[in-house]
Amino acid sequence: MDGRRGDALSALVTPIVVIGAGIVGACGAAYLQRDGRDVLLLDHGEPGMGASFGNGGMLSASSIVPVAMPGTLGKVPRWLIDAEGPLAIRWSYLPRLVPWLARFAAASAPARVEAQARALRALLKDSLEHFAPLLRDAGAEALVRRQGMLYLYGSEAAWRGDLRAMDLRRRNGVVIEEIERRALGEREPDLGAAVTHARFIPDNGFTTNPLRLVQTLVRQIAARGGRVVQERVLGFETNDAQVTAVRTDRGRHPASAVVLAAGAWSRALAAQLGDPVPLDTERGYHVVVKDPEKTVRTPAIFVDGAFGITPMEDGLRLAGTVELGGLEAGANWARADAILNRGRRILPGLLERHDESRLSRWLGFRPSLPDSLPVIGTSSRYANAYYAFGHGHVGMCAAPLTGKLLSELIGGKSLSIDIGPFSPRRF
Numbered sequence: 434m435d436g437r438r439g440d441a442l443s444a445l446v447t448p449i450v451v452i453g454a455g456i457v458g459a460c461g462a463a464y465l466q467r468d469g470r471d472v473l474l475l476d477h478g479e480p481g482m483g484a485s486f487g488n489g490g491m492l493s494a495s496s497i498v499p500v501a502m503p504g505t506l507g508k509v510p511r512w513l514i515d516a517e518g519p520l521a522i523r524w525s526y527l528p529r530l531v532p533w534l535a536r537f538a539a540a541s542a543p544a545r546v547e548a549q550a551r552a553l554r555a556l557l558k559d560s561l562e563h564f565a566p567l568l569r570d571a572g573a574e575a576l577v578r579r580q581g582m583l584y585l586y587g588s589e590a591a592w593r594g595d596l597r598a599m600d601l602r603r604r605n606g607v608v609i610e611e612i613e614r615r616a617l618g619e620r621e622p623d624l625g626a627a628v629t630h631a632r633f634i635p636d637n638g639f640t641t642n643p644l645r646l647v648q649t650l651v652r653q654i655a656a657r658g659g660r661v662v663q664e665r666v667l668g669f670e671t672n673d674a675q676v677t678a679v680r681t682d683r684g685r686h687p688a689s690a691v692v693l694a695a696g697a698w699s700r701a702l703a704a705q706l707g708d709p710v711p712l713d714t715e716r717g718y719h720v721v722v723k724d725p726e727k728t729v730r731t732p733a734i735f736v737d738g739a740f741g742i743t744p745m746e747d748g749l750r751l752a753g754t755v756e757l758g759g760l761e762a763g764a765n766w767a768r769a770d771a772i773l774n775r776g777r778r779i780l781p782g783l784l785e786r787h788d789e790s791r792l793s794r795w796l797g798f799r800p801s802l803p804d805s806l807p808v809i810g811t812s813s814r815y816a817n818a819y820y821a822f823g824h825g826h827v828g829m830c831a832a833p834l835t836g837k838l839l840s841e842l843i844g845g846k847s848l849s850i851d852i853g854p855f856s857p858r859r860f
Contacts, residue, residue, distance in 0.1 A: 447687045448473040448659075449843065450679045452666050452702065453694035454480035456643070456829055457821050459650040460836030461692050463567045466657050468840045473686055474654060475679065476695075477665040481647030483696050484828060487719045487795040489741035489752040491732055492560050492638040492830045493582060495607045497553040498598040499805035500755075500825070501541035517771040519739030523758030530757055533713045536803035536860070546601070549804055552854035554605040556807075556831050561638050563833035571653035576646045582637035583612070583621070583733035585628045585779065591737045592630035599632065609634055623727040625781040628735075639732045642746045643829060662686075666695070668705055675817045676706070690817040690843055697760060697798035699808075699822035707814025708857040712823055714760055715799040718769040719752035720776075721745070723791040727780040738775045748791075749783070751776045764796040801825040809835055809855040811842065819843065820857055 451462045454476035462472045512518040561579055568574045586592040599609055612631040640646045655661050664681035678685045693699055700712040725748060732743045740753030751772045777783045802823045812818035819842055821835050841848050
């Protein structure tokens with residue numbers, strides 16, 4: 434075909450507009466391109482600079498345990514009075530949280546927990562395999578490692594207290610190995626006596642740089658002809674059945690279809706598309722220690738403190754905890770410092786000489802639904818509007834299959850898994 438004629442025809446193609454350039458949006462756009470679709474990737478910020486920037490980088494196919502478990506609510510008072518505990522609440526935000534918390538409590542019923550875990554396992558279990566073609570396309574294989582993951586405990590009580598969650602994983606096919614303390618010391622010589630017990634999950638992986646991973650995927654999207662635009666989405670133009678364009682703070686973009694993958698900012702846009710969903714945000718923190726004196730060889734979760742420890746390109750990243758307080762409140766950096774304090778106790782000698790120039794802190798917003806399941810599916814009102822948001826703690830791991838599911842939905846193909854549990858109409 435003559436190049437000028439091809440360019441003219443290309444200009445007439447109305448793209449699929451993907452809203453959100455984090456890991457979920459990037460994987461969705463990449464899979465759509467693999468299907469021969471023209472895509473426009475929109476975000477109010479730079480690609481990868483939302484929750485994807487600061488998470489723990491873990492590709493944890495074992496993260497199928499919902500946040501709301503039987504007995505979780507009973508632990509909340511103790512967590513809230515512990516300055517270094519895994520949960521904090523901005524009390525001024527509590528009135529807005531009440532409906533979300535009521536749904537959270539209902540989601541902790543044992544039968545619901547079992548169903549939620551099965552759905553998450555289906556979404557996560559083959560994450561590395563679904564990532565593989567995207568990594569090959571982008572030349573990003575070196576950014577992802579299949580190295581397993583440790584669960585660390587500070588006491589036998591904590592180790593025993595995690596049995597219910599581990600049993601839930603095992604019932605869903607997760608391989609878990611118990612690690613004796615001596616063997617743990619040989620595997621991770623920098624861990625101190627504050628860690629008494631451990632388990633190892635061999636099938637998990639991680640990325641050494643979540644931001645660079647997203648940016649590399651987005652560069653490949655652009656190299657294949659996709660447009661990447663930094664604009665804030667305000668709403669949609671529609672007819673009776675479909676979305677025809679996306680309106681932004683800088684204009685409008687015609688759309689053959691729309692994918693909403695805007696993470697914690699998806700709620701208001703989903704309502705415009707016909708689905709009011711109870712999306713809120715779990716504010717998470719991280720601290721990175723550059724050139725750490727002590728480290729872990731394998732990514733680890735310190736269960737007592739509910740944070741992860743990951744060796745990354747830019748240093749040792751300690752990330753996690755939950756703060757409920759919405760999108761507007763300022764950062765409480767004491768939350769990041771609490772993670773660092775606990776990290777230094779389990780890695781004695783870490784940051785032995787306190788040097789602020791070696792530290793960086795971050796606050797981000799996990800898009801969270803009360804049942805720990807994302808929203809993946811089609812709008813109730815518009816046949817060409819699709820959802821991919823609310824992935825909570827598992828966005829990095831769930832993103833590749835979510836992207837593949839979007840391409841299957843839009844292409845009218847058979848779906849890789851049952852997406853019924855992720856329907857926006859479940860609420």
